Amino acid sequence: MPEHTVKAFDEDITRLRGLIAEMGGLAEVSIQESLDAMVQGNESLAEKVVKRDRKIDAIETDVDKLAVRIIALRAPMADDLREVIAALKIAGVIERIGDYAKNIARRVGEIEGRKRFEPLTLLPAMGDLAAEMVHDVLTAYASRDPELALEVIRADAKVDAFYNSIFRNLVSHMVENPATISSAAQLLFVAKNIERIGDHATNVAEMVHFAATGDYPPDEDN
Amino acid sequence: MKQRPTLSRPALALALVSAIGMVLAGVSFYIALIVFAIWIGTLWLGSPKPPQPERSDGDGVFTRASVGDLIEHSATPMLLTQGSRVTTANLSARRLLGSHLVDQDARVAFRHPEAIALLGRDAAGSAIIRGLERRRDIWSMNRQPIGDGFAVIELVNRTSEADISRAHTDFVANASHELRTPLASIIGYVETLLESPGSLDSETSNKFLATIAREARRLQHLVEDLMSLSRVEAEKHDQPDEEIGFANLVERAARDAAGSERSDRLELQCDSPVLIAGDSQQVEQLVRNLVDNALKYGDDDKTVSVTVDTSGKGEATLTVKDRGEGIAAEHLPHLTRRFYRTDPGRSRASGGTGLGLAIVKHIVERHRGRLDIESVRGEGTTVTVRIPSKAVADDVVKLS
Missing domain, CATH: 1.10.287 (Helix Hairpins)
Incomplete structure (x- = not known):
């Protein structure tokens, strides 16, 4: 980006982007750890994820304050304004992603008979896809890369397809093993949460595309 | 004095x-x-006092530019930060994290919480961070403040160490099973033939011999694939730099894979002049595996299209599209796992080793590319490989 005449403005924007990246990093780790905790039944790891969410919320507040301050004091125009607006919205979305990770972590204790509970093995693959999307979208944000953002948007179809297949799989598992219905139902929510993480990564990707080019990406039918 | x-x-x-x-x-x-x-x-x-001599070489005053020059061609990714901003990044760091990181907040480049904690500290220290470039890699990050708010950050890739130990356990678990199955049937049939000489009619014994030959050949393919997989893996962390005309190589390898009897099913579209930096032998193997898969699993009377193109970001793309029954969505994320089969019986019957896509994945990773598999049930499967073109790789080098 070209430098601004007012040096402090550059510093503010840089700090804003730094905060978003920090939030994203926390969310990324939370997704991974919540899934690990779910598969291994590691409740102390789950506890850590729940605690981390507070930090994410705190940074979101920081981002809000800073963005409002930038708008009020510097009256940014054109791509600078887009940058600030996008940051404001992305912060909200990442906060939601953090919440979903927290929700997954909260359900760790609810799964019984983990060793013999076979549908659990389906989750990591789906979680990987969603985590990959979040990773890529944050990289796209860091490099202001609209192409990579579009790629993330396209990847969402895979997560959705995966969700549908897990859904069917879990329902048939419930029919065959009524004893595990409560665990399987919890798993359905987890799968739904992962699916929502994918959707939100898509939202961030749209913002990244908007901040970089000024246009929202064309709607693809999925 | x-x-x-x-x-x-x-x-x-x-x-x-x-x-x-x-x-x-x-x-x-x-x-x-x-x-x-x-x-x-x-x-x-x-007489005037002689001027104070310059301080000796060891603690001479370095400018930011001279530090930049000093680290520029270091093989280790290194960065110089002032406050929270990255002011200088050497060539390896720009290759690893992209040239955009210069003048950004360091948190944008390293968003892992451990890394951010390290950036906020005053003292020197190190942290282990995951998912710096790719999501699974492991790097150790060392930071040394050098005064005036400046700090030097050095990144060391630890992925290979973690990979080796994981690869060992994987290999022992899977390969022994896969190697034993054909061996068991070979031994079984040979023993039957040995124990009952003369009592078997020639038709049955010929059938047995054919099975033995088939299983032995499978074993041979398996050993070959395992060898090339371990070769690719051994070289995974050094980047290949041979200049390759991608389209020519793809065309040659695809024809080679199809052989004379299947070549009429190929639909080649290879006229993009894109160059890549790669290992020609491995890229050839990648194309052969993909085309062979597509021909094998696509419908016998349908064509397979092989397309070479460039993407918007200047990557060379290879698309191999078959028209067959496709792959169910739940199998897609596992396809590149060693010995993973969607339908074990069919795959064995067609002579697959279960390693083809694993090899492809490793080759793509070594070339810093991306592998994408999409499939629609009833329509077919499309595999897309994207490898950064030579021009893009060189751009990073030029930018300083």
Whole structure:
């Protein structure tokens, strides 16, 4: 980006982007750890994820304050304004992603008979896809890369397809093993949460595309 | 040690010549000596102190630019930060994290919480961070503050160490099973043939021999694939740099994989002039595996299209599209796992080793590319490989 005449403005924007990246990093780790905790039944790891969410919320507040301050004091125009607006919205979305990770972590204790509970093995693959999307979208944000953002948007179809297949799989598992219905139902929510993480990564990707080019990406039918 | 001021030689010579002149002119020797001594004394007092020498080489003053030059061609990714901003990044760091990171907040480049904690600290330290470039890699990050708010960050890739230990356990678990299955049937049939000489009619024994030959060949393929997989994996962390005309190579390898009897099913579209930096042998193997898969699993009477193109970001893309029954969505994320099969019976019957896509994945990763598999049930599967083109890789080098 070209430098601004007012040096402090550059510093503010840089700090804003730094905060978003920090939030994203926390969310990324939370997704991974919540899934690990779910598969291994590691409740102390789950506890850590729940605690981390507070930090994410705190940074979101920081981002809000800073963005409002930038708008009020510097009256940014054109791509600078887009940058600030996008940051404001992305912060909200990442906060939601953090919440979903927290929700997954909260359900760790609810799964019984983990060793013999076979549908659990389906989750990591789906979680990987969603985590990959979040990773890529944050990289796209860091490099202001609209192409990579579009790629993330396209990847969402895979997560959705995966969700549908897990859904069917879990329902048939419930029919065959009524004893595990409560665990399987919890798993359905987890799968739904992962699916929502994918959707939100898509939202961030749209913002990244908007901040970089000024246009929202064309709607693809999925 | 205190430096003595030195006297200039011409001044000394002048004083000496004057004193000798005075003696020759008849002035008393002692008076001449005293004048000479006073002359020297005033010269000595009046001579300027020599300037302080530059500080020795070791703690000479470095400018930001000179530090940048110093680290530029280091093989280790290194960065210089001032406050929270990245001010300089060397070539390896720009390759790893993208040239955009210069002048950004360091948190944008390293968003892992451990890394951010390290950036916020005043003291030197190190942290292990996951998912710096790819999501699974492991890097150790060392940070050393050097005063005035500057700090040097060094990144060391630890992925290979973690990979090796994981690869070992994986290999022992899977390969032994896969190797034993064909061996078991070979031994079984051979023992039957040995134990009952003459009692089997020639048709049955021929059938047995055919099975033995088939299983032995499968074993051979398996060993070959395992060898190339381990070769690719061994070289995974050094980047290949041979300049390859992608389209030509793809066309040759695809024809090679199809052989004479299947070549009419190929639909080649390879006229993009894109160059990549790669390992030609491995890229050839990648194309062969993909095309062979597509021909094998696509419908026998349908074509397979192989397309080489460039993407918007200047990557070379290879698309291999078959028209067959496709792959169910739940299998897609597992396809590149070693020995993973969607339908074990069918795959064995067609002579697959279960390693083809694993090899492809490793080759793509070594070339810093991306592998994408999409499939629609009833329509077919599309595999897309994207490898950064030579121009893009060079751009990063030029940017400084």
